[in-house]
Amino acid sequence: MEADDLTEILPPLLQSLEALGFIARHFNPPDFADVMEAVGRPEEPLRDVHARLAAWPDRLVHVANALDRACAETLLAFDKLRGALEESGDLRAVFRALRHFPLAQAALYPLAGDLPPVSRFFLEPAARGDADLLARLSRPGEDTGVIEVRGEAGSHADFSLYVPETYDPDLPAPLVMALHGGGGNGRSFLWSWLRDARAHGAILVTPSSLGDTWALSGPDPDTPSLARILEMVSARWNVDPTRVLLTGMSDGGTFCYVSGLEPGSPFTHLAPVAASFHPMLAQMADRDRIRDLPIHLAHGTLDWMFPVDVARQAHQALTRAGASVTYVEIPDLSHTYPRELNPVILGWVNGTA
Numbered sequence: 001m002e003a004d005d006l007t008e009i010l011p012p013l014l015q016s017l018e019a020l021g022f023i024a025r026h027f028n029p030p031d032f033a034d035v036m037e038a039v040g041r042p043e044e045p046l047r048d049v050h051a052r053l054a055a056w057p058d059r060l061v062h063v064a065n066a067l068d069r070a071c072a073e074t075l076l077a078f079d080k081l082r083g084a085l086e087e088s089g090d091l092r093a094v095f096r097a098l099r100h101f102p103l104a105q106a107a108l109y110p111l112a113g114d115l116p117p118v119s120r121f122f123l124e125p126a127a128r129g130d131a132d133l134l135a136r137l138s139r140p141g142e143d144t145g146v147i148e149v150r151g152e153a154g155s156h157a158d159f160s161l162y163v164p165e166t167y168d169p170d171l172p173a174p175l176v177m178a179l180h181g182g183g184g185n186g187r188s189f190l191w192s193w194l195r196d197a198r199a200h201g202a203i204l205v206t207p208s209s210l211g212d213t214w215a216l217s218g219p220d221p222d223t224p225s226l227a228r229i230l231e232m233v234s235a236r237w238n239v240d241p242t243r244v245l246l247t248g249m250s251d252g253g254t255f256c257y258v259s260g261l262e263p264g265s266p267f268t269h270l271a272p273v274a275a276s277f278h279p280m281l282a283q284m285a286d287r288d289r290i291r292d293l294p295i296h297l298a299h300g301t302l303d304w305m306f307p308v309d310v311a312r313q314a315h316q317a318l319t320r321a322g323a324s325v326t327y328v329e330i331p332d333l334s335h336t337y338p339r340e341l342n343p344v345i346l347g348w349v350n351g352t353a
Helices: 002-026 029-039 043-055 058-086 091-098 100-111 116-121 131-137 186-192 194-200 222-236 251-260 279-284 308-320 339-350
Strands: 145-149 159-163 173-179 203-207 239-249 269-273 294-300 324-330
Touching: 002 029, 002 043, 002 058, 002 091, 002 100, 002 116, 002 339, 029 058, 043 058, 058 091, 058 100, 091 100, 100 116, 100 186, 116 131, 159 186, 159 194, 173 186, 173 222, 173 251, 173 339, 186 194, 186 203, 194 203, 194 339, 203 222, 222 239, 222 251, 239 251, 239 339, 251 269, 269 339, 279 308, 294 308, 294 339, 308 324, 324 339
Parallel strands: 173 203, 173 239, 239 269, 269 294, 294 324
Antiparallel strands: 145 159, 159 203
């Protein structure tokens, strides 16, 4: 009976999660109603089968609990999105609804090692047919998977960490440090990158800012915090010092410039996404640091928070200053995170793009 229930629960759950990912990627305030119409109502079949989890036997309670939490968070997201739609797409209501998307993924991920459909969901689409990779992911190494690290009391130096189940201590791994946007946190932003880090064997670190957002002006406690986190991770896992990426979304992307252009920065590549920029950042950067520094700059043409001209100016200013800039402008992207760009960025860091 449980196997039959799985075949009925997993498809609508995974389809609903894919739909939430589509909404999160394509959200643009003027187009919200059209995006919701495009995804339809994938949550309705899920709502119908969700109640069956209560009847599972005690020996499978951990599976039932994980699926129950994932279903509940997914349904909450859709309920709140429907409510936001009735309020003519209230921006804050949409963002509050989408906070349930990473919570649903966090609840579901512990089942990836046992359930192949879940494992495939947590891979970028191009890797889902790789049977060898799926087999290796099902045999996790020691100290791998999702790890939550809490700073000392009062330090607020929390970060989330993902070490691929395929990690081999004899092989240096690329590292991605990804910075959330304003008002976000590392625990949620982890899920913007996990499927790609998992597919490419990259260690993923998502810190939380020490304040409400990153230190974009005034004293900067975040840069030394990032350095300490990187040092801590590198002391435990074999990080390739030539492939250490600092990336981020919105305020996190802007802080990539603020911190990553510092002369002592340990990051070898920068990839700001949907970031703000001031020409003084390039003008004041250390000449030796910025010369030939690989920077992958991505921005949406529809960005309503930081207009795309900001990114075009950044491209010009950074290139004039001597950086090696790859510029990507995405016509259908507003101020949201383009997860489809992650494999491209990883290929750029690995020298395979």
